[in-house]
Amino acid sequence: MSDFSQALSITSSGLQAQAQRLRHLSENIANADTPGYRRKTVSFEAALGGAGEAGAVRTGPVQLDRSDLERVYDPAHPLSDEDGHYEGSNVDLVIEIADAREAQRSYEANLKMFEQARQMSSRLLDLLRR
Template identity: 65%
Template structure:
């Protein structure tokens, strides 16, 4: 039974980590047209206190160091003397791909959790007999 609980712990931590990744991806998409916005990224870390269950947690969130796009628009309020301003460094195609990957990873963890839950329920049913 302990192994089933460990797998459920790993799956639930994976769902929480992917949910955080998806949240950052949606923030990036929402701010793609915001001047000066830098893409946010998150790291994953193995939880040390989870024993050998391979649970993960989100690490620190950091800003992308990629250069900001230079946009030429002399009519924009933020435009400098040369008529350009700094846009964001968010690439919508990358963000959509990351969001889809996070969604599918979340769903895989959810299926793993549900499978472990069903196995634990079946084990308890066998024990009751």
């Protein structure tokens, strides 16, 4: 595999991994008020190429955050117990928004690298045509 296509492959794997991370973060934000919802987290793993070349990344299995669910007092809620409490979600919006910003910046960095590799390849072809 040429260096240009390898660079494009590595950056596209980063784009896919960050896109999946953003999908799970948006699910967490959307379900922040859902009773019993557990925050989803995703980890990244190194993906080896065909010749054992490292550099690419992929997402690992989705994991549920096992921290305690928030106890919410609302006697009028249909899921509340005899004390008026029910289990909310363990999603912290501040953490989710910070993680989303980090994933967005990583996505943008991978996109910039992809564009740079594409431009270098295009310019090399232009030089070879002369």
